[in-house]
Amino acid sequence: MRAVIDKEFVSEATWNKIQDLMSRYPDRRSALLQVLHAVQDEKGYLDMEAIKWIAKLFKLPPAEVYSVASFYTMFNLKKVGKYLIQVCTNISCMINGAEDIVRHIEKKLGIKVGETTPDGKFTLITVECLGSCGKAPAMMINKDYYENLTPEKVDAILDSLK
Amino acid sequence: MGEYKLLLANVDKPDSEKLETYRKSGGYERLRKALFEMKPEEIVEEVKKSGLRGRGGAGFPTGLKWSFVPKTDEPKYLVCNADEGEPGTFKDRVIIEKDPHLLLEGIAISAYAIGAHEAFIYIRGEYEYGAQVLERAIKEAEEAGILGPNAMGSGYDIKITVHRGAGAYVCGEETALLNSLEGRRGHPRIRPPFPASKGLYQHPTVINNVETLATVPFIVERGGDWYASLGTEKSKGTKLFSISGHVNKPGVYELELGTPFEELIYEIAGGIREGRKLKAVIPGGSSTPMLTADEIKGVKLDYESLQAAGSMLGSGAVIVMDETTCIVKAVYRMAKFYAHESCGQCTPCREGTRWMVQILSRIVNGKGRMEDLDVLLDMKNIMGGNCLCPLGDAALGPLISGITKFRDEFVEHIKTGRCPLGG
Numbered sequence: 001m002r003a004v005i006d007k008e009f010v011s012e013a014t015w016n017k018i019q020d021l022m023s024r025y026p027d028r029r030s031a032l033l034q035v036l037h038a039v040q041d042e043k044g045y046l047d048m049e050a051i052k053w054i055a056k057l058f059k060l061p062p063a064e065v066y067s068v069a070s071f072y073t074m075f076n077l078k079k080v081g082k083y084l085i086q087v088c089t090n091i092s093c094m095i096n097g098a099e100d101i102v103r104h105i106e107k108k109l110g111i112k113v114g115e116t117t118p119d120g121k122f123t124l125i126t127v128e129c130l131g132s133c134g135k136a137p138a139m140m141i142n143k144d145y146y147e148n149l150t151p152e153k154v155d156a157i158l159d160s161l162k
Numbered sequence: 163m164g165e166y167k168l169l170l171a172n173v174d175k176p177d178s179e180k181l182e183t184y185r186k187s188g189g190y191e192r193l194r195k196a197l198f199e200m201k202p203e204e205i206v207e208e209v210k211k212s213g214l215r216g217r218g219g220a221g222f223p224t225g226l227k228w229s230f231v232p233k234t235d236e237p238k239y240l241v242c243n244a245d246e247g248e249p250g251t252f253k254d255r256v257i258i259e260k261d262p263h264l265l266l267e268g269i270a271i272s273a274y275a276i277g278a279h280e281a282f283i284y285i286r287g288e289y290e291y292g293a294q295v296l297e298r299a300i301k302e303a304e305e306a307g308i309l310g311p312n313a314m315g316s317g318y319d320i321k322i323t324v325h326r327g328a329g330a331y332v333c334g335e336e337t338a339l340l341n342s343l344e345g346r347r348g349h350p351r352i353r354p355p356f357p358a359s360k361g362l363y364q365h366p367t368v369i370n371n372v373e374t375l376a377t378v379p380f381i382v383e384r385g386g387d388w389y390a391s392l393g394t395e396k397s398k399g400t401k402l403f404s405i406s407g408h409v410n411k412p413g414v415y416e417l418e419l420g421t422p423f424e425e426l427i428y429e430i431a432g433g434i435r436e437g438r439k440l441k442a443v444i445p446g447g448s449s450t451p452m453l454t455a456d457e458i459k460g461v462k463l464d465y466e467s468l469q470a471a472g473s474m475l476g477s478g479a480v481i482v483m484d485e486t487t488c489i490v491k492a493v494y495r496m497a498k499f500y501a502h503e504s505c506g507q508c509t510p511c512r513e514g515t516r517w518m519v520q521i522l523s524r525i526v527n528g529k530g531r532m533e534d535l536d537v538l539l540d541m542k543n544i545m546g547g548n549c550l551c552p553l554g555d556a557a558l559g560p561l562i563s564g565i566t567k568f569r570d571e572f573v574e575h576i577k578t579g580r581c582p583l584g585g
């Protein structure tokens with residue numbers, strides 16, 4: 001029996017992007033990570049509904065897709081805030097004050113690492129090396145890099161996010 | 163010796179990422195030369211002559227790696243490893259973002275040399291901007307007829323696809339990378355078979371680092387002998403160094419191999435901040451054993467000198483730590499990284515890295531015991547060489563060197579229950 005895909009699960013733009021991604025490889029399974037990215041870009045995170053939908057698309061068991069998605073830290077399997085703050089605390093950032101940056105954000109937002117503000121605006125996590133060691137300490141908010149951080153700079157960045 | 167701009171020659175130009183800028187400085191003429199004037203095996207020969215070694219960290223001779231690809235008719239693949247994730251490393255990012263066409267030209271020439279018509283750039287997920295720059299550059303080059311079917315009118319097809327990772331350090335290991343590129347969990351594969359015979363989709367595959375591939379156009383242009391005239395007897399050419407930590411001018415510098423370590427730290431990178439004293443240096447990314455301030459004296463930045471000094475050139479990621487740095491905490495942080503990134507496939511690595519974190523956490527929190535140090539040092543026998551991929555061994559680099567070289571600091575943490583540096 002042919003599985004019927006509900007195209008409406010994603011926007012038309014995302015659907016078209018997915019079609020393009022799935023045509024790029026000699027074996028379409030290769031597009032799995034790219035499709036996970038594309039769906040997450042639209043939805044913010046990948047819940048079981050999204051995992052099942054992607055599984056259907058690739059004709060794979062949902063457990064298989066979940067096992068892949070859960071291997072990679074960039075895939076959010078739980079809801080995250082509108083802004084996902086990812087502070088690097090690896091060695092070069094650590095010796096340049098990353099822990100102070102984390103503490104400052106925790107205090108400012110009133111949440112601990114791993115938590116989301118009650119209004120759903122910010123989620124704070126710490127991450128491994130972002131490749132910004134020359135401009136440490138560094139963080140990403142969603143997909144944007146912010147480097148050479150100071151508590152004052154962090155205040156200005158967070159205050160500018162609506 | 164000292165700074166030598168080959169790979170970084172274009173990066174400071176305005177609009178350096180555009181095709182037009184790249185072509186003005188002879189861009190893609192090396193690809194033309196390769197496609198029209200050279201046989202694939204001649205390119206392999208020049209790369210062998212050049213002495214170029216893999217710049218991702220392992221330092222395997224590039225020409226030799228290419229020569230392992232069987233001369234069969236089956237599909238072959240070239241994969242560019244742009245999964246730059248070794249803590250302290252940020253060199254490939256500069257080429258990707260500022261001179262993407264240099265990388266594409268290197269990929270195209272290398273693909274032709276090994277008989278591949280399809281190449282993939284596996285770029286770490288966080289480098290989304292870099293992935294966009296590369297995709298735009300591929301589009302530009304395809305529209306200009308440089309890449310794609312019948313590249314430059316040569317009759318040779320070259321397709322390059324950008325593939326984004328999703329935050330897993332282990333995917334920088336080439337067989338884990340292949341699994342990830344096939345849409346699976348990034349678990350390293352058992353070798354043999356090696357990727358050169360059975361790699362992507364079980365076909366012959368060569369995986370090279372960004373910096374390695376970006377060097378190839380210069381070897382084609384000026385010859386392997388010319389490239390080999392740079393550097394030292396055993397370490398040929400130039401290398402990108404990403405220097406970070408407590409220096410005045412952190413950043414990416416291109417040096418002729420064999421440049422004195424002290425010249426990089428004290429002159430090129432401007433010395434230690436606030437006039438402090440140097441304590442330790444990690445020379446080639448977090449997995450390379452750290453060296454003390456005394457140990458780097460007179461040492462040169464090349465494969466053989468760093469090996470003789472008890473460490474490795476690795477990816478060229480120099481992490482500089484001044485006298486205020488708590489080595490116990492630094493080692494603990496790096497152990498946490500390896501525990502987080504262990505894929506969980508091999509027991510010694512999965513459990514070993516977790517033990518390391520638990521024991522080090524105890525010491526950092528003032529609850530350490532003297533026998534902990536022996537247990538930690540014994541990890542070398544438990545994990546060393548007992549895993550499918552180098553991650554387990556990598557985790558030992560900072561641990562063993564840190565405890566051996568700064569044992570007093572660990573002892574003081576254990577005896578007094580606190581950090582002597584107030585950390």
